[in-house]
Amino acid sequence: MERDADRKPEGGDRPYSSALCRLRAAGLRPTQQRLGLAKILFETGDRHVTAEALHTEAQAARLRVSLATVYNTLHQFTDAGLLRQVVVDSGRTYFDTNTGDHHHFYFEGDGTLADICGDGIEVLGLPAVPGGNMVSRVDVIVRVRAGAPKS
Amino acid sequence: MERDADRKPEGGDRPYSSALCRLRAAGLRPTQQRLGLAKILFETGDRHVTAEALHTEAQAARLRVSLATVYNTLHQFTDAGLLRQVVVDSGRTYFDTNTGDHHHFYFEGDGTLADICGDGIEVLGLPAVPGGNMVSRVDVIVRVRAGAPKS
DNA sequence: GGTTCAGGTTAGAATCGTTCTCATCTGTTG
């Protein structure tokens, strides 16, 4: 479990150093709101957030940021490869801090997501892609609802 | 390839008999708009439509139907198991007339869908579903964009 | 053929998530 945040024990709390690195690497100017949002997004393991939820969370953390900026930032992070969009529900867009190869459980009851590590997953029997095209991604979504599997 | 529409050659054109059967079986009163929409939806093989597109198509076919009714009908058909919702794009809802086991190609360029027959497909390595839940469906979406696969 | 009434349809308003506009602010550079 890597922790970029505390490689050097030189101050005790440097909660923004990891976020700062990410922004620099992405060529995004490290502003207050981008730093703040990056901190929220990337400092607690893999997350799945909506813009609205992140905005609420930011306000709770006393970060002054508008919903418009949350949307902007989420898209900039996505373009920079820091986030990935997950489509499981029309009308709501989720952003995933895990950009690696993986898939998702979607809990229909409460609308939450959980990662399925992509390592062991294999989709067999897919036909060839229609000519002139290439696969940009294969998404596997396991939709789950309350109830015993069979019993 | 079953064809409910012309089991009896008793009239030549009975374009609504298939639609009528479906509505009856679903316990939906066969009104003009429901019959008309069912005809458009189910009489030309498997289709993927949005509400807006179906509405436009209905008007072109001189069926007097409002957008609200198109939405109502689409949801009633879905609840009745005549249609299936496909989520590939936040902000747009597709309805699929193929309710059988299958998956989808999604062409990012033009936003169209194509079925992938579910027969040969197998997803290996999925972890167990978190306790107290059951799988309601597994969706595989192959996102495709223009460009040579490798060359 | 008419009456009745539950259910279906509709236009338009309302809602939701998201994007846009443009005036203002910020932070880097000189």
Next chain:
DNA sequence: CAACAGATGAGAACGATTCTAACCTGAACC
């Protein structure tokens, strides 16, 4: 510290969808 590109934010605009409330329709009965 001046200047300017880039970032932010309030509110308007937007597209897809849902709601509301008044109005039809069609199956069942007279």
